[in-house]
Amino acid sequence: MVWNKEAECMNKEAKKELQLKRLQETVKLAYENVPFYTKKLDDAGVKPEDIKTLEDIEKIPFTTKDDLRAAYPFGLFAVPDDEIVEIHSSSGTTGKPTVSGYTKHDLDVWAEITARGLDMAGAKKNYIIQNAYGYGLFTGGFGIHHGGYKFGATVVPISAGNTARQLQIMKDFQCDILTCTPSYAMYLGESLEKAGIGIDEINLKAGIFGAEMWTEEMRQKIEASLGIKALNIYGLTEIMGPGVAQECMEQDGIHISDDHFYPEIINPKTGETLGFDEKGELVLTTLTREGMPILRFRTKDITSLMSGDCACGRTTVRMRRITGRSDDMLKIRGVMVFPSQIEKALLTVEGISPNYLIIVTRPEILDEVEVKVEASRELFSDEMKEMEKVEKRIVDAIRGETGLRVDVTLCEPESLPRSEGKAVRVIDERNFD
Known part of the structure; x- marks a missing residue:
């Protein structure tokens, strides 16, 4: 079964025509409605009528998170205030938060794409x-x-946290599908x-x-601990939220709802557009959003678009799992490293928990990296010699990766902190001033 066969299994040529329109x-x-984009396009010498093909999207300048922060709070809204019916925001932990405004139409689109994911x-x-x-x-x-409501399933809005209550609800209500961050799923x-409580x-x-971000190895551990099929969902506040893309049961790439979001992959250093199966930074443009249209948003997420078709029958373009962010790469002693690479290495070693913390320091001239990892109960109660072997x-494993x-x-x-939201995996204590 496919939720919206007309949209999700559309002929590729028809899809291109719809995307261009x-x-x-x-x-x-x-x-015409967002002064920021009026100036941005005018400065680039681009008018709306210049977009005659999908390739012409490359004429449009990129939008960045800094642009959204500069427009805080409502500078990117394209409709009158009374048409915005819901507002969400990022945490703002690294600066001003980014704000996202939705019309009733936008919420209908959001419900549609998350219903597809369900x-x-x-x-x-x-x-x-x-x-x-987390709600809020x-x-x-x-x-x-929103997606559960549109789909017609029963949603238990338990939100994040209160793990004992989560387990009670999971068992007593006999819930069928769990939604949360992968790190919290692991903790559950x-x-x-x-x-x-047995599976x-x-x-x-x-x-x-x-x-x-999470690795294939982490997926396997979650599936084993909960007895489920674990699927990757992708979204971001700036574009819409969860449901921009999701895996199907084939677990062979993340289907982008490309009738609502146009994806590109670029070289993060040059901005050059890359082809299918070439790894780079994901750029997204909203195609149907009314309240806050976003043109060529640089997500900073590193992935690639997949060529070929999915066995599920959907023709929506797929992307590979996110392997890192162009802004969270750690440069350590001249080597570029993603935290996900360290996680991947850790999950190949028996006798440890998947909970870890990477601490980067520079006490003198050279960078130093300490990886703290929780031992299993069996290993921790074992002899010191055995722990040294595991270390x-x-x-x-990390050196090999x-x-x-x-x-x-x-x-x-x-002993390491647990997270009910996004897990904090890296503490970089180097002073670059």
């Missing part, structure tokens, strides 16, 4: 969805909620075992996990 309408909307996860109308994404200004909880799996006592069939295996020699510290089980 919607792109032209979006550029016109932004140019269908990809195998949902049925009698399913119970345990929505453990964060888009996660409401995005899934650990807590399930600790509480003495046979719950009814979960699938999980929809996003809002942070060496971790060091070798990244080429870097790091210090590894095995910590007591459950």
Whole structure:
């Protein structure tokens, strides 16, 4: 079953015609109603009528997160205030938050794309969805909620946190689908075992996990601990929220709702547009958004668009899982490293928990990296000699994946901070002033 067969299985030529029509309408909307885009396009010598083909999108300047911060709070809205019916915002932990405004039409689109995602996860109308994404200004909880309402399933808006209550609801309500961050899903799996609740006592069939990067190895551990199929969902506040893209049960790439969002991959250093299967930075343009149209937004997320078709029958373009961000690469002793590479290495080593923390310092001239990892209960109660062997295996695994020699510290089980939202994995204490 496909939720919206007409849109999700559309002939590719028809899709291109629809994308071009919607792109032209979006550029016109932004140019005529958002002073920021009026100036941006005028400065680039581009008028809405210059967009005659999809390739002409490359004439349009990029939009960055700094642009959105400069427009705080409502400088990018394209409709009168009384047409904005919902507002969300990023946390603003690294500066001014970015604000996202939605019209009733935008919420309908958001509900549509997340309903597609629930269908990809195998949902049925009698399913119970345990929505453990945070509600509030964060888009996660409401995005899934809107989609569940449109789909017709039962949504339990439990939000993030209160793990004991999560497990009780999971067991008592016999929930079918879990939605939350992958790091919290991992923690719920650990807590399930600790509480003495067997997989046979719950009814979960699938999980929809996003809002942070995670590896294939982490997926396998989540699937084993919860007895589910774990699927990747992608979204961002600036564009819409969760549901911009999601994996289907084939787990072979993340389907982008490309009738609503036009994807590009660029070289993050030069801005040059790259082709299918070439790795670079994802750029997204909204095609149907009324309240806040966004043109060529640089997401900073590193991925590639996949060529070929998915076995599920959907023709929407797919992207590979996010492997890092162009702005969270760590340059350590001249080597560029993504935290996800270290996570991948850690998850190949037996006897440790997937909870870790990377601490980067520069005490004198050279960078130093310490990776703190929780040992399993069995390993922590074992002899020191055995722990030293595991530490060496971790060091070798990280060196094999990244080429870097790091210090590894095995910590007591459950001693590192847990996150109910996005996990904090890196602390960079270097002073670059």
